[in-house]
Amino acid sequence: MFISEIAASLYPWDLADEGMSHIADELISRCKVNSLYLVGVMHFEKRPLTSLFYTHNKARKYYLPENSRVYYKADEANFKNTKLKPRYSEREFLKGKDWLDILTREGRARGTKTGIELSHTIFDTDVARNEHPEMLQRNVLGNLINDTQGLLCSNHPDVHEYQRAMFYDVVKNHDVDFIQTCLLTFSQGGSVKAPWFYDTWMDINKANLAHLLGVALGGCFCDSCKAKAKGWGFDWELILRDMTTLHKIALASAYRYQDYLMENNLTLGSNVTESMLLFEYPGLAEFLKFRIKSITELFKDIYKSVHEAKDDIDFRYNNHVRFPEYSGISFKDIAPYVDSIRDSDYTEQTGAKDDFFYKRNTLLKIRRGIGFDKRLIAALAVRPNATPELIRRSIAVVGELGVDGLSLGHYDCSHIEHLDAFREAIEAINVQLV
Numbered sequence: 001m002f003i004s005e006i007a008a009s010l011y012p013w014d015l016a017d018e019g020m021s022h023i024a025d026e027l028i029s030r031c032k033v034n035s036l037y038l039v040g041v042m043h044f045e046k047r048p049l050t051s052l053f054y055t056h057n058k059a060r061k062y063y064l065p066e067n068s069r070v071y072y073k074a075d076e077a078n079f080k081n082t083k084l085k086p087r088y089s090e091r092e093f094l095k096g097k098d099w100l101d102i103l104t105r106e107g108r109a110r111g112t113k114t115g116i117e118l119s120h121t122i123f124d125t126d127v128a129r130n131e132h133p134e135m136l137q138r139n140v141l142g143n144l145i146n147d148t149q150g151l152l153c154s155n156h157p158d159v160h161e162y163q164r165a166m167f168y169d170v171v172k173n174h175d176v177d178f179i180q181t182c183l184l185t186f187s188q189g190g191s192v193k194a195p196w197f198y199d200t201w202m203d204i205n206k207a208n209l210a211h212l213l214g215v216a217l218g219g220c221f222c223d224s225c226k227a228k229a230k231g232w233g234f235d236w237e238l239i240l241r242d243m244t245t246l247h248k249i250a251l252a253s254a255y256r257y258q259d260y261l262m263e264n265n266l267t268l269g270s271n272v273t274e275s276m277l278l279f280e281y282p283g284l285a286e287f288l289k290f291r292i293k294s295i296t297e298l299f300k301d302i303y304k305s306v307h308e309a310k311d312d313i314d315f316r317y318n319n320h321v322r323f324p325e326y327s328g329i330s331f332k333d334i335a336p337y338v339d340s341i342r343d344s345d346y347t348e349q350t351g352a353k354d355d356f357f358y359k360r361n362t363l364l365k366i367r368r369g370i371g372f373d374k375r376l377i378a379a380l381a382v383r384p385n386a387t388p389e390l391i392r393r394s395i396a397v398v399g400e401l402g403v404d405g406l407s408l409g410h411y412d413c414s415h416i417e418h419l420d421a422f423r424e425a426i427e428a429i430n431v432q433l434v
C-alpha cells in the first residue's frame with residue numbers, strides 16, 4: 001500500500017510540557033510520522049478527552065484549555081474588515097510564544113510536512129455570546145442555539161470574514177504545507193431519538209430520519225441567513241412554515257405541542273422514510289439546500305484565500321459528523337474547494353464492535369463525494385480503549401480502502417504500546433510512504 005502521509009496532531013501544551021524535540025523523536029521513531037501539525041486554535045475541551053489522566057506527560061495529569069485561543073502570532077492587519085479579532089492565551093506558560101513556529105522549525109529540521117489545524121470554534125463563544133449575540137446561530141423560534149455556549153453563524157458578514165481571514169493569515173505568515181479544519185458549521189439539532197409514545201413492536205431504530213427531523217431543532221434562522229436566503233431566491237416563508245411545524249413535531253409530547261403529538265408518534269414510530277419527510281415538507285429540502293450553498297460559499301472563499309496566500313497549500317476538511325449534509329456539508333459540492341479530507345473516525349477507542357463497518361462506509365462516502373483528484377486521509381485512535389489488536393485490525397481494514405494517508409488521533413492521550421502497534425501494523429501490510 002502506497003500513501004503519502006502519516007500525520008500526527010499536537011497541542012501547544014504538549015510542546016510546552018514534553019518538548020517538541022522529544023515528541024518528534026517519539027512520533028518519527030515509533031510511528032514513521034512524516035507530517036506534524038499544531039492544533040493552533042482549540043475549543044475548550046478537557047485533555048485527555050477519553051481518559052482521566054495523561055500517561056506520558058511529566059508536567060501535569062490533565063489540562064483544561066481556554067475557549068478558542070490562538071496559539072501563534074496573527075497579523076491584525078488581516079482582520080481589518082471584521083469586528084472579531086484573534087484572542088490569545090492568558091496562561092503564563094503559553095502566552096507570548098508562537099507555538100506554530102516552534103513546531104514548524106522542528107518539523108523542517110527533520111524533513112516532515114508541517115500543518116495547522118483550526119478546530120471546532122475559532123472564536124471564543126463566551127465572548128461572542130456576551131458581546132456579539134447577533135452573530136450567533138438562532139433556531140426557528142429565534143432563540144439562541146446551545147445557549148450555554150453559542151455557535152457563530154458563518155452567514156453573518158463579520159463571522160464569514162473572520163473565518164476567511166483566520167485561514168488566510170496563518171498560511172500567509174507561517175511555514176505550513178497544509179491547513180486543516182473541523183469547523184462547526186450549522187447546528188444539526190441532534191437526533192430526535194424515539195416517539196414520545198412507543199411500544200416494543202414499533203420501528204424506532206431510524207438514525208437517518210431521527211437526525212433529519214432533528215435539523216428542525218438546529219439553525220440557522222438569524223437575520224443574516226434570512227437576507228442571504230432571500231437574496232439567493234430561496235422561499236424563506238416556505239422554509240419558516242415547514243421548519244416551525246417540524247420543530248413542534250420533534251418536541252411534541254403529551255404536555256407540549258399536543259396538536260403535533262400523533263404526528264410525532266406516527267413519524268418516529270412507523271417505517272416512514274426520510275424521503276417522505278422531504279416530499280411532505282419542501283421547506284425542509286429548501287433549508288438543507290440553502291445551508292449547503294452557504295457552507296460551500298464559505299469553503300470557496302477560504303480555498304481561494306489560502307491558495308492566494310500560498311500556491312501549493314493543502315486545504316483539508318476534517319470530517320467529524322455522522323450526517324454531514326445535515327450540517328451544510330456536501331462532499332460533492334465542496335470537492336472543488338478542498339485539497340484533501342481527513343475522516344476523524346475513532347472507532348478503535350470504542351472497541352470497534354461493528355468491525356469497522358461505519359469507518360469503511362464513511363471513507364467510501366467521502367471518496368464518492370470528492371473523487372480521485374483529492375486526497376483522503378483516514379484517522380485512527382491511538383487512545384485508551386483502543387488495543388494493539390484493534391489498531392492492527394483497523395490498519396488492515398483501511399489498507400483495502402484506497403486511502404492516501406493516515407492520521408493519528410491524538411498523541412497527547414496515546415499509550416506508547418498503541419504507537420508501537422501502529423508501526424507494526426503498517427509494516428505488516430507493507431505501507432510505503434511515497
Ligand SMILES: [Zn+2]
Binds near residue numbers: 136223224225
Ligand atoms: Zn444565521
